[in-house]
Amino acid sequence: MFTQWFELNKQDPKARNLTYAKIPKEYIWNNDAKEWAPRKLRPSIGRIVYSNPAFGERYYLRMLLNIVKGPRSFEELRTVDGAQLRDLFVTMLLFYNITNPLKLWEQHWEDLADDILHKKRKIINFPDLTLTDSQIKNYCLVEIQGVLHKHEKSLSDFPSLPQPDESLLTQLDNRLIREELNYNIKEMKNLHDNLFRSLNTEQLALYERLIKAVTNQEGGLYFLYGPGGTGKTFLYNTILTKLRSEEMIALAVASSGIASLLLPGGRTAHSRFVIPLELMENSTCGIKQKTHLAALMHEARLIIWDEAPMTQRYAFEVLDKTLRDILGSKNEANRQKLFGGTPLKYWIKL
Incomplete structure (x- = not known):
């Protein structure tokens, strides 16, 4: 037969x-x-x-x-595309007396996770998505955890194996967050080091003050004033590369589309924060709670806004109101902080 x-x-x-x-x-x-x-x-x-x-x-x-x-x-x-290696790995854990599951994992995790990057690119529709080895491992462990759950087991039943950090999944599945983290860390560090060495005394003082505010999560509003050619763009490039080299999210926006093109990873403020075109005193940004954009606001450590004086004051007021509401959903104290505690730096060009 x-x-x-x-x-x-x-x-x-x-x-x-x-x-x-x-x-x-x-x-x-x-x-x-x-x-x-x-x-x-x-x-x-x-x-x-x-x-x-x-x-x-x-x-x-x-x-x-x-x-x-x-x-x-x-x-x-016997020739199968996409053989179910993770299922096989689980089968071995459950039915074979594996003496060293950790060694088996460490030797074969790359094969077990071979399709992870492809799947994630397809799921979030982001062909240029890149993931670090640690992120790919985490996704693979989550997949294995799911297979184990079907057998009413868990990775916690195998203490020697690493456990998945499921708190990372919201960030990894959020395309907006992934775009803001999708930088080559090594290139960012090298670029930052080159820029940092060229800062003058005044730029260095501003750099250290703002990096301290971000690192200590102090929040606050900072205003940089200076005529063209005084090194404002050079300074904020240094700040952006510093934070991005440490896998922090720094949002760079501008009041006009042309100005946003001059910012690394820049967007217009109206686009990024869904600011209404017709602003009134009681307006709010179109950012809804528990959306990917709201999650991005939670993760942002700094906002740089170029050419701020070109924008109506209501734009800043609605952003302040919106961020207090969004960031205050997880920490009630943020409702009393300017821009929900996110450091915001205004830049102007004359």
Whole structure:
């Protein structure tokens, strides 16, 4: 019956869309002719005899028969795109006496996580997404945890194995956050070091004051005034590369589209904060609680706003009101802080 299934798949394209267990639904076994024939009466339910993982090759053959459709030979049967290695890893944890699960994980985590980056790029529709090894490992552990839960088990049942940090998932699945973190850390550090060495005394004092405010989460409003050519752009590039090299989120916005193009990773303020075009005293930004944009506001450590005087004062008032509301949802004290406690730095060009 098994080998004649290969012959059936060679001759009948319809059979090639079925796994071995599904064949009896559409075909019947003719014991005299030793062949499969199309079923004419009511369908039948097929099943494959249970095989314990300890049976080795027979068990893995059974796994393949539940996945592969229409093979015409043993070679086609054993060739599977995207083999379920994480399921196999869980099977080994559950049914084999693995003496050193951690060593097994460390030796094969790259194979187990081979499709993680591709899946995440597809899920969040971000083809240029990059993930660090630690992030990929975390996602892989979460996937393994999900398979274990189906068996009413958990990674905590295997103390030697690393545990997934599920608090990272909201950030990793949030495209807006990923875009703001999608910088080459090594390049950012090198660029920052080069810029930092060229700061003059006044720029260095401003740099240290603002970095301290961000590091200590002091919040506050800072206003930098100076004519063109005094090094404002140079300074905020230094600040941005410093924070981004340490995987912090710093939002760079401007009052006009042209000015935003001059900022690394810049956006217009109206676009980033969903500020209404027709501003009134009681207006609010269109940022809703528990959205990806709201999560981005929670993660932002600094906002740099270029050409601030070109914007109506209501824009800053609605942003202040919105950030107090959003950031205050997790920490009530933020409702009393300017811009919810996020350091905001105004920049102007003359």
